[in-house]
Amino acid sequence: MSKTAFLFPGQGAQHVGMGKTISEKYPAARALYEQAGEILGFDLAQLCFEGPQEKLNATDISQPAIFVSSLAAVEMLRAESPEVVDECAVTAGLSLGEYTALVFAGAMSFEDGLKVVQRRGQAMQAAAEATPSGMVSLLLLQREQVEELVQEASSAGAIQIANYLCPGNIVVSGEQAACARIAELAEAAGGKPAPLAVAGAFHTDLMKPADTLLAEALAGVTISTPRIPVVSNVDAAAHESGEIADLLVRQVISPVLWEDSIRGLLQDGVDQFYEVGPGKVLRGLLKRIARKVPCETVNDS
Numbered sequence: 513m514s515k516t517a518f519l520f521p522g523q524g525a526q527h528v529g530m531g532k533t534i535s536e537k538y539p540a541a542r543a544l545y546e547q548a549g550e551i552l553g554f555d556l557a558q559l560c561f562e563g564p565q566e567k568l569n570a571t572d573i574s575q576p577a578i579f580v581s582s583l584a585a586v587e588m589l590r591a592e593s594p595e596v597v598d599e600c601a602v603t604a605g606l607s608l609g610e611y612t613a614l615v616f617a618g619a620m621s622f623e624d625g626l627k628v629v630q631r632r633g634q635a636m637q638a639a640a641e642a643t644p645s646g647m648v649s650l651l652l653l654q655r656e657q658v659e660e661l662v663q664e665a666s667s668a669g670a671i672q673i674a675n676y677l678c679p680g681n682i683v684v685s686g687e688q689a690a691c692a693r694i695a696e697l698a699e700a701a702g703g704k705p706a707p708l709a710v711a712g713a714f715h716t717d718l719m720k721p722a723d724t725l726l727a728e729a730l731a732g733v734t735i736s737t738p739r740i741p742v743v744s745n746v747d748a749a750a751h752e753s754g755e756i757a758d759l760l761v762r763q764v765i766s767p768v769l770w771e772d773s774i775r776g777l778l779q780d781g782v783d784q785f786y787e788v789g790p791g792k793v794l795r796g797l798l799k800r801i802a803r804k805v806p807c808e809t810v811n812d813s
């Protein structure tokens with residue numbers, strides 16, 4: 513029997529125009545953008561649909577924008593193929609996408625999820641501004657190689673592995689000098705470094721005190737046991753309601769174990785994936801992990 517998993521994208525998937533067609537065609541999706549505008553205190557729909565891209569790229573804007581646009585894509589799928597939504601047996605999201613997955617799975621309400629995501633984005637933006645830092649994707653290198661390069665580059669400043677995405681694609685985060693150094697080392701080792709257009713060193717200790725601020729935001733939120741398993745980025749496992757808030761706090765300063773999460777889903781029998789939300793990044797990563805496993809994209813692009 514086939515087993516379906518939904519994957520929700522993280523920061524970096526945003527683009528001007530996302531969700532516009534879905535919002536125009538599906539009232540349930542349009543209602544999410546309208547509700548989001550009331551909760552956030554600004555017109556999120558206008559930023560998603562019309563930009564400008566520079567403003568949409570800001571961490572405190574892009575995170576709620578992707579969160580809402582991904583759930584709008586769920587409403588499109590629910591309208592067009594309700595059986596697919598009903599058959600979804602497990603879900604995961606990349607970094608920010610974990611919040612989308614938790615709301616989809618009923619662990620928290622849309623309103624609470626959006627408020628926490630907004631606070632998360634603000635806290636991470638503030639942490640990024642406090643320390644000039646960045647992220648670099650290291651292509652064509654294996655885990656052991658990257659771990660050695662991180663050790664060597666740490667002489668130039670704080671740097672850590674941030675995302676284990678797929679074979680040959682590992683992201684590091686750190687202070688700007690350390691990022692520049694590891695890019696040089698990676699190239700010399702036969703790798704291909706690619707700096708990412710993000711505000712700072714996400715998923716490292718440089719994100720403190722964003723974790724404390726996030727913990728405060730989550731303290732006022734009711735988190736229920738998800739109706740389907742939601743895989744955590746921190747340890748690539750599903751958890752009961754009592755553990756979820758702590759894991760979300762840890763996620764801000766911990767590496768994202770995406771490759772491990774996908775391999776765990778495959779071992780559990782998932783044979784059909786849907787990437788629900790803007791972009792096609794997660795589909796591409798899946799192809800690097802399990803080339804023949806099908807993944808449908810659910811968005812309006």
